[in-house]
Amino acid sequence: MMFTVIVSCKDEKKSDASDTTSSNQSEIGEDGKTAKQSDGLIAIHGKFLFVEQDNAAVLQTATQMYGVIINDKLTDLNAQVEQLKTDPYQMIPVTVRGRIIKNEGVKDEWENKIEIKEILKVSKPELVENDVIKLGTK
Numbered sequence: 307m308m309f310t311v312i313v314s315c316k317d318e319k320k321s322d323a324s325d326t327t328s329s330n331q332s333e334i335g336e337d338g339k340t341a342k343q344s345d346g347l348i349a350i351h352g353k354f355l356f357v358e359q360d361n362a363a364v365l366q367t368a369t370q371m372y373g374v375i376i377n378d379k380l381t382d383l384n385a386q387v388e389q390l391k392t393d394p395y396q397m398i399p400v401t402v403r404g405r406i407i408k409n410e411g412v413k414d415e416w417e418n419k420i421e422i423k424e425i426l427k428v429s430k431p432e433l434v435e436n437d438v439i440k441l442g443t444k
Contacts, residue, residue, distance in 0.1 A: 370417075401426040
């Protein structure tokens with residue numbers, strides 16, 4: 307009996323998708339989460355309004371209203387929102403990442419506040435006639 311063994315070598319290198327990394331891919335930690343998922347921030351979508359003369363800002367979601375902490379990110383968000391407003395009290399849809407803070411001990415404010423850390427999206431508002439309440443005569 308005779309056995310023949312054939313061995314071949316390739317000089318080509320296969321490009322494996324797992325070998326190529328781009329700068330925008332996130333590394334997954336031991337807990338199975340990316341760094342962005344482990345930073346304690348949440349993404350939240352709602353309608354945003356900042357009234358400069360009152361120095362007050364709110365974010366209204368489908369289930370809750372949040373007071374917004376005044377910081378540099380709020381200023382950046384307001385600059386983007388102002389370009390889309392047709393009325394000073396119009397609420398603009400936004401998606402942000404931030405930290406929710408329980409507002410304890412203060413009775414005249416919202417139960418929770420959000421500290422915006424990242425602006426994800428600012429959308430054009432849907433033009434619905436009953437979104438804005440106007441006082442006065444036509």
